[in-house]
Amino acid sequence: MNVYDGDRMHELLSPLNYKRVDDPNDAELIILNTCHIREKATEKIYSELGRLKKGFNNPKKNTKIAVAGCVAQAEGEELVRRAPSVDLVFGPLTYHQLPEMIQEITYRKKGKNKALVNIEFPARDKFLSLPERANKKEAVSAFLSVQEGCDKFCTFCVVPYTRGVESSRPAVQIISEAKELINNGAKEIILLGQNVNAWNGEGLSGNRWDFSELIKRLSELNIDRLRFTTSHPKDMNNKLIRCFFNIPKLQPYLHLPIQSGSNKILKAMNRGYSKQQYIEIIEKIRDIRPDTAISGDFIVGFPGETEDDFNDTMDIIKKVRYAHAYSFKYSTRPGTPAASMDLQIDEETKKERLFKLQELITSSMKTFNESFLGRTLEILVEKQGFEENQISGRSPYLQSVHMEGHNSLIGELLNVDILKIRENSLFGTIV
Ligand code: 5AD
Ligand code: SF4
Numbered sequence: 001m002n003v004y005d006g007d008r009m010h011e012l013l014s015p016l017n018y019k020r021v022d023d024p025n026d027a028e029l030i031i032l033n034t035c036h037i038r039e040k041a042t043e044k045i046y047s048e049l050g051r052l053k054k055g056f057n058n059p060k061k062n063t064k065i066a067v068a069g070c071v072a073q074a075e076g077e078e079l080v081r082r083a084p085s086v087d088l089v090f091g092p093l094t095y096h097q098l099p100e101m102i103q104e105i106t107y108r109k110k111g112k113n114k115a116l117v118n119i120e121f122p123a124r125d126k127f128l129s130l131p132e133r134a135n136k137k138e139a140v141s142a143f144l145s146v147q148e149g150c151d152k153f154c155t156f157c158v159v160p161y162t163r164g165v166e167s168s169r170p171a172v173q174i175i176s177e178a179k180e181l182i183n184n185g186a187k188e189i190i191l192l193g194q195n196v197n198a199w200n201g202e203g204l205s206g207n208r209w210d211f212s213e214l215i216k217r218l219s220e221l222n223i224d225r226l227r228f229t230t231s232h233p234k235d236m237n238n239k240l241i242r243c244f245f246n247i248p249k250l251q252p253y254l255h256l257p258i259q260s261g262s263n264k265i266l267k268a269m270n271r272g273y274s275k276q277q278y279i280e281i282i283e284k285i286r287d288i289r290p291d292t293a294i295s296g297d298f299i300v301g302f303p304g305e306t307e308d309d310f311n312d313t314m315d316i317i318k319k320v321r322y323a324h325a326y327s328f329k330y331s332t333r334p335g336t337p338a339a340s341m342d343l344q345i346d347e348e349t350k351k352e353r354l355f356k357l358q359e360l361i362t363s364s365m366k367t368f369n370e371s372f373l374g375r376t377l378e379i380l381v382e383k384q385g386f387e388e389n390q391i392s393g394r395s396p397y398l399q400s401v402h403m404e405g406h407n408s409l410i411g412e413l414l415n416v417d418i419l420k421i422r423e424n425s426l427f428g429t430i431v
Pocket of ligand 1: 298332
């Protein structure tokens with residue numbers, strides 16, 4: 001979502017004659033678009049701010065430094081106190097005001113050099129104020145934000161406090177943005193939301209649509225592929241599950257984080273489902289679309305997690321046979337309920353558990369990828385490869401696939417024989 005937001009910020013600034021530069025020393029404005037999900041992500045921003053200031057060999061005196069995103073939203077004035085070089089702080093819900101904010105910090109009276117901090121949750125929906133997608137060549141696979149915020153309040157998570165309450169963009173906005181992306185060359189659209197499958201918005205004639213209706217309507221556009229991320233198991237209803245069968249453009253890949261395989265920990269996390277309910281969802285999906293690849297997120301070392309709880313998580317990984325997964329050590333986030341829970345787990349134990357879990361996931365991914373050796377996959381070519389005369393794309397299961405070919409094939413759907421498997425990617429030849 002930060003990639004999406006970053007693109008939109010760029011589009012907002014283009015009319016003010018800003019263009020991207022590769023070297024921060026050439027910049028007149030630097031925006032750090034930040035993530036607050038784990039402590040490491042937050043700390044990175046402070047070291048980056050320190051480095052940016054020190055790294056300026058030849059700083060233009062009036063280069064402005066802005067911090068955007070969820071760290072900005074959560075830290076606010078504290079950011080300015082810890083990093084006085086910052087001129088502007090704004091959150092994920094106020095970036096549509098970027099042109100006015102730039103004006104304000106540019107023309108501030110001398111002496112009034114306090115930073116501008118804009119982290120109020122605005123009354124007006126930012127999407128209504130954003131310009132149309134710029135008429136530029138779009139990536140073959142493009143992001144489209146359809147839903148933002150979260151009301152689930154998992155006890156470990158900061159998102160409800162930084163991205164605000166759950167809100168769904170109206171279908172008319174989404175469909176028109178999808179058309180703009182398609183006109184600019186997108187062949188695949190990835191619908192984004194913190195809880196994308198909780199999308200429940202105004203339909204085209206003022207009635208309410210659920211997420212499956214939105215997917216169906218979008219699939220009628222001139223597009224090859226559709227995906228969505230990230231889904232919550234609680235909102236994975238039967239109608240949505242059936243889309244994996246009814247809508248061929250919807251790719252057989254679902255990112256469905258479980259976080260833990262222990263019912264006790266799931267309860268303490270306030271996830272709102274049990275291990276059994278999660279498995280039931282996976283079984284239903286595989287019943288109607290057996291090849292669906294499942295990916296997940298895992299947290300190890302949540303407060304109170306015993307060896308048995310951890311082993312339950314290891315069991316679920318074996319059971320689900322994940323195609324891919326992200327895994328993290330539990331990271332204390334100030335202000336969240338889990339931060340003050342008893343039985344916090346020591347760093348060493350977290351590290352050991354993460355290591356074991358990642359070994360298992362790697363082996364699960366390897367087994368998944370190896371099952372494609374010798375088979376033919378439909379690949380959407382996205383870009384030039386690293387080597388000469390090589391192109392790269394994605395399989396329906398989101399695997400990176402590299403093959404020999406001319407870059408005039410970018411944007412095409414090609415059948416590719418899979419001949420070789422490396423750790424994170426597949427290699428093949430065009431049929
Ligand atoms: N500690 C560790 N991981 C976290 N995540 C969210 N909050 C935390 C935290 N406090 C992980 C979850 C989520 C992913 C985006 O980040 O697994 O699904
Ligand atoms: Fe955070 Fe996801 Fe839980 Fe919402 S559902 S609180 S975004 S982990």
